[in-house]
Amino acid sequence: MKILFGIITPDFIYININNKVITNKRHLNKYISYKPQLIFFPKHLKLKDVISPVEIEQTSFAQKMNTKLDHLSSGEQQFIQTLYVLNLPQPICLLDEPFAGISPLLQEFLAQVIKQKAKHKIILLTDHNADIVNTIATKTLHLENGVLKEKSSNE
Numbered sequence: 001m002k003i004l005f006g007i008i009t010p011d012f013i014y015i016n017i018n019n020k021v022i023t024n025k026r027h028l029n030k031y032i033s034y035k036p037q038l039i040f041f042p043k044h045l046k047l048k049d050v051i052s053p054v055e056i057e058q059t060s061f062a063q064k065m066n067t068k069l070d071h072l073s074s075g076e077q078q079f080i081q082t083l084y085v086l087n088l089p090q091p092i093c094l095l096d097e098p099f100a101g102i103s104p105l106l107q108e109f110l111a112q113v114i115k116q117k118a119k120h121k122i123i124l125l126t127d128h129n130a131d132i133v134n135t136i137a138t139k140t141l142h143l144e145n146g147v148l149k150e151k152s153s154n155e
């Protein structure tokens with residue numbers, strides 16, 4: 001994911017998006033958004049600065065719009081960051097461990113949001129929570145000994 005987003009420079013880059021070859025990593029952010037595992041929002045921001053109240057009205061966050069992000073738990077911050085990145089305009093979204101550290105209720109809510117957003121953009125995610133990923137994935141791949149393999153339907 002870090003190579004796709006341009007954080008790590010590979011020895012050679014050749015990415016084809018809509019029949020357009022991307023060889024310059026600086027052009028990747030036009031097509032790809034990325035939610036890393038680390039917290040990236042500045043500490044002074046409030047919830048209302050990064051997310052619309054409408055998007056979270058069905059969650060406990062609806063009452064916390066004036067709360068500074070650094071006053072939220074790390075799992076809550078990860079949840080908000082994932083929602084933020086899903087709303088960016090890029091047609092491809094990379095999510096690194098979007099379900100890590102968040103409560104089961106927020107995991108279910110987030111799974112539905114991802115499923116909805118996937119109707120209009122490509123979403124690639126990596127997560128250890130196979131149960132929830134399997135409820136939303138249209139294709140599942142496993143990395144085994146450095147080789148990416150498609151998961152068969154009987155696994």
